[in-house]
Amino acid sequence: LEFYLFKKRKNLSEKPQPAISNETNRQSEGTQVYGMRELDEFYDFLKDVNNYCKIQDIPASTASSEFAPGQFEINLSHTNNILKSADDAALLRRVIKETAIKHGYEASFLSKPFVNETGSGMHVHLSIFDENNDNIFASSKEEGSEKLGFAIGGLQKTNYDNFLIFAPNINSYRRFQPDQFVPVNNSWGPNNRSVAFRIPKSENNSKRIEHRVAGAEANSYLVLAAILSGIHLGLTNKIQPSEFRTDNACTHIDPNMPKNIEKSIQLFENSRFCKNYFSNEYVQIYSDLKRKELKTFNSEISDIEYKWYLNL
Numbered sequence: 001l002e003f004y005l006f007k008k009r010k011n012l013s014e015k016p017q018p019a020i021s022n023e024t025n026r027q028s029e030g031t032q033v034y035g036m037r038e039l040d041e042f043y044d045f046l047k048d049v050n051n052y053c054k055i056q057d058i059p060a061s062t063a064s065s066e067f068a069p070g071q072f073e074i075n076l077s078h079t080n081n082i083l084k085s086a087d088d089a090a091l092l093r094r095v096i097k098e099t100a101i102k103h104g105y106e107a108s109f110l111s112k113p114f115v116n117e118t119g120s121g122m123h124v125h126l127s128i129f130d131e132n133n134d135n136i137f138a139s140s141k142e143e144g145s146e147k148l149g150f151a152i153g154g155l156q157k158t159n160y161d162n163f164l165i166f167a168p169n170i171n172s173y174r175r176f177q178p179d180q181f182v183p184v185n186n187s188w189g190p191n192n193r194s195v196a197f198r199i200p201k202s203e204n205n206s207k208r209i210e211h212r213v214a215g216a217e218a219n220s221y222l223v224l225a226a227i228l229s230g231i232h233l234g235l236t237n238k239i240q241p242s243e244f245r246t247d248n249a250c251t252h253i254d255p256n257m258p259k260n261i262e263k264s265i266q267l268f269e270n271s272r273f274c275k276n277y278f279s280n281e282y283v284q285i286y287s288d289l290k291r292k293e294l295k296t297f298n299s300e301i302s303d304i305e306y307k308w309y310l311n312l
Contacts, residue, residue, distance in 0.1 A: 001089060002120035002216050003096060004113055005042065005070045006106040016113050018070035019105045028069035038065040038072075045103045049074065052095045058088050067181070068117035078125065082224060089122070089220035111167070111215035112174035119175030119182060120216035124227060125200070127208040137207040142190040143244050144199050144207045151209060152197050152241040154234020155227070156186040159196065159213065160257060161271035162226040164264040164290060166214040170297055173260050175215055178251050183212050185254035189245040199244075229277040265290050 005019040007027070018028035021041035028038060039046065046063050053060040059077035066073050076092060079085050093109055100107035112119040128136050128151070137148040159166075167173055176184050183196030191201045198210040209231075214223045233239065258264040268274055269287040278286075 001076075001092060001096075001109070001122055002066055002071060002073045003093075003107050003109050004068070004120065005045070005072060005100060006108060006113075008104055008106050016106070016108065022103060030069060033065060033067045035065050038070075039063065042072075045099060045105065046072075048099045048102065049096055052099060053092065056091060056095070058091050058095065060092060066118065066120075068114065071118065071120065080129070082228070086220040086224050109216040111169075111172045111217060115174070118180050119177075121175070121182065121212060122214040122216050122218055122220070122223060124211040124214065124223065125208050126211065126227065126231075127206070128231070135205050135207060137209070138204045139207060140204055142199065142201070144190075147235060148199070148207065148209065149241045150234045150238050151231040152188045152234065153239030154232065154237070155197055155209075155211070155230040156188070156241060157239055158226070158230035158233060158273055159186055161267050161273050162230065163213075163258045164261070164268040164286070165222045165226045166218055167258070167261070167264060168215070168218055168290070170261055170294065172215045172217070173258070176253070176257070176259075178253060179248075180250070182250060184250050185252070185257060186242065187245045187249035188241060189249065192245060192249065194248050194250040195245055225278070229273075233273065233277075261290060261294055265294070 004016070005028075006016040007019050009016065019042070020027045022044065024041050026041060028041075049063075050060060052058075059079065061075045061077045063072060063074045065071070074092065074096070076085070076088050079088070097107045109120060111121075128147075130136055137144045137151070139145040139148070143149070167175075175182055178184055181193050183194075185196065187195040188197035188199070189195045190199045192198055193212075196211075196213050198212055200208060200210055202208065211227050258267060265287050269283060271283070274283050
């Protein structure tokens with residue numbers, strides 16, 4: 001899970017700013033991806049997150065600084081209990097937010113808090129083991145087994161139908177920009193961070209899919225349900241994937257990819273696949289809630305409207 005650490009705001013309308021370290025009194029600035037300096041400067045915060053996770057049996061593992069000022073990533077160790085993995089993601093977000101408050105910061109999982117900085121995502125790594133405890137994705141080939149290909153085919157076929165789950169609010173769509181290590185199409189490929197569905201470099205029996213589409217604020221339970229249903233469709237129907245990509249796949253946005261939440265609502269609401277897997281009732285309720293959220297959002301007058309048009 002990726003997130004931003006902000007300076008505590010005085011009110012909800014105040015724009016966020018990167019956090020100022022309690023240890024050094026220095027504000028985060030510049031790109032510190034995988035650097036040690038920001039980890040040192042926010043050591044007490046990260047140490048408390050780690051301790052609170054241990055107390056609650058949340059398998060948090062590595063922490064790293066990311067591409068933008070004040071942006072971090074904390075990973076969760078893998079588990080064979082899919083429901084617990086969703087619980088762990090939800091609880092980890094809670095721990096991070098509450099620990100940030102304790103240290104005088106604010107933590108946010110909003111996809112795109114800054115226009116000119118990288119967004120935050122929820123990257124899900126997944127393998128499937130059969131009744132003999134063999135990984136069905138295992139293969140000596142870097143792109144994985146034939147069944148892994150079918151799984152990718154299902155994810156590609158259902159990705160845009162499920163986009164309302166992966167990108168659940170208005171801000172989510174600001175994250176999908178070219179050349180920002182964010183998927184902007186249905187591409188896949190071995191060890192390629194520019195695609196939607198990456199096959200990380202690994203030993204044969206650890207072969208897995210990294211699903212890179214969902215924003216950090218997405219509901220972990222729904223995200224996992226959407227991913228598993230897409231994979232199930234692909235395996236059941238032996239859906240062939242597109243050619244895998246080894247080049248930079250995020251230079252061009254797929255014109256069929258939803259550009260806003262209104263389009264995602266339409267796709268989700270009218271998807272036979274989503275109705276089959278989530279039920280007609282759930283699809284309608286979720287679509288209605290998101291449409292009402294959009295209507296409420298659009299009923300507010302934005303600051304830029306006053307800035308641009310008030311003197312007309």
